[in-house]
Amino acid sequence: MPTQLIITQLLNHHFAAPVTAMLRSLHIQPKFPNAPISDAFSMELLCFVVLLVYFVAVRISLSIEKPSGVQHLAEITHEFINEQSESIIGHGHERFSSYLTVIGLFILLANLMGLVPGLESPTADVVVPLGLALTTFIYYHYHGIRANGFGYIKQFLGPVWWLYWLLLPIEIISHFARVLSLTVRLYANMFAGDLVTLAFFSLVPVGIPLIFLGLHFGVAIIQAYVFLLLSMIYLSLAVSHEH
Amino acid sequence: MKKLQYLFMSLSALLLATPAFAQDAAAAPANQWVPLAAALGMALAAGLCGLGQGKATASATEALARNPGARPGIFLFLILGLALIESLALFTFVIIILKVK
Numbered sequence: 001m002p003t004q005l006i007i008t009q010l011l012n013h014h015f016a017a018p019v020t021a022m023l024r025s026l027h028i029q030p031k032f033p034n035a036p037i038s039d040a041f042s043m044e045l046l047c048f049v050v051l052l053v054y055f056v057a058v059r060i061s062l063s064i065e066k067p068s069g070v071q072h073l074a075e076i077t078h079e080f081i082n083e084q085s086e087s088i089i090g091h092g093h094e095r096f097s098s099y100l101t102v103i104g105l106f107i108l109l110a111n112l113m114g115l116v117p118g119l120e121s122p123t124a125d126v127v128v129p130l131g132l133a134l135t136t137f138i139y140y141h142y143h144g145i146r147a148n149g150f151g152y153i154k155q156f157l158g159p160v161w162w163l164y165w166l167l168l169p170i171e172i173i174s175h176f177a178r179v180l181s182l183t184v185r186l187y188a189n190m191f192a193g194d195l196v197t198l199a200f201f202s203l204v205p206v207g208i209p210l211i212f213l214g215l216h217f218g219v220a221i222i223q224a225y226v227f228l229l230l231s232m233i234y235l236s237l238a239v240s241h242e243h
Numbered sequence: 244m245k246k247l248q249y250l251f252m253s254l255s256a257l258l259l260a261t262p263a264f265a266q267d268a269a270a271a272p273a274n275q276w277v278p279l280a281a282a283l284g285m286a287l288a289a290g291l292c293g294l295g296q297g298k299a300t301a302s303a304t305e306a307l308a309r310n311p312g313a314r315p316g317i318f319l320f321l322i323l324g325l326a327l328i329e330s331l332a333l334f335t336f337v338i339i340i341l342k343v344k
Contacts, residue, residue, distance in 0.1 A: 087315070181330055188333035191340075226326040229319070 008042040040125035089236040111220035124190040133182035144238030288335035
């Protein structure tokens with residue numbers, strides 16, 4: 001049995017049997033049949049629940065005359081995302097604002113969770129950023145094909161016909177490298193932040209690690225912003241029309 | 244004369260290195276140099292990353308001083324550039340974490 005957070009232990013206590021049965025029916029053998037739910041998954045679930053409650057609370061308390069606190073927060077988020085995506089994607093950016101808002105808020109919340117005692121960042125596990133990066137990858141390719149049709153392949157081919165054979169593999173590799181770089185950037189930043197705090201905690205157990213927690217707070221916000229920004233840029237490149 | 248100097252210098256370097264060779268051959272404490280290599284790799288990556296980020300930030304502040312009106316555009320590109328430069332150092336970090344057991 002690995003050492004786990006309290007929430008994960010609670011989840012495993014109640015749901016270990018059905019989850020293990022489900023994994024076995026998919027021919028996956030969990031490493032610990034008594035504790036198939038990992039810390040990262042339970043933290044993701046917590047993040048999901050918090051965001052769901054937040055969005056439902058915003059929807060219920062929506063009012064024009066008397067805007068509540070959560071509505072102000074939602075409006076600030078919406079305005080920020082719209083402003084950014086308008087300056088990057090330009091025309092027709094409203095279509096993507098739901099996805100961008102959700103992915104931005106999810107990463108921000110997931111990153112900031114690591115600062116709360118008793119919780120940890122799900123993004124400090126490499127699987128979670130990989131999932132987010134793959135979702136973004138599929139999403140922007142889907143919208144590229146939707147916006148450009150079959151002409152989307154022109155973006156992979158380069159400007160002149162006699163270089164097509166060379167540029168096609170290069171472009172395909174570079175698109176997969178985007179997944180790699182999105183994953184590794186988020187994962188390594190979160191992981192390194194935790195590790196630095198831990199290292200200084202082992203050197204000076206009082207006071208000094210607090211500075212690095214502050215640094216980690218800044219890094220968490222900036223990395224969420226960078227992930228959002230890069231998603232927007234990839235989207236804008238995918239949906240742009242060749243002239 | 245210069246060539247002789249080089250010869251002696253390389254000979255002396257080899258002479259200094261012989262205990263290391265002998266130790267590797269005889270007792271072979273496995274992965275003796277791994278912490279050193281990891282530290283050196285990370286130090287190189289961090290130092291060069293700092294140099295690159297310093298250059299980027301310097302030009303951004305300079306541009307901001309010349310034209311304070313262009314703040315949003317400069318800010319966007321600065322954050323993007325810093326993230327992309329930083330990710331190179333982070334790749335090193337991840338490789339070290341993966342390879343060093």
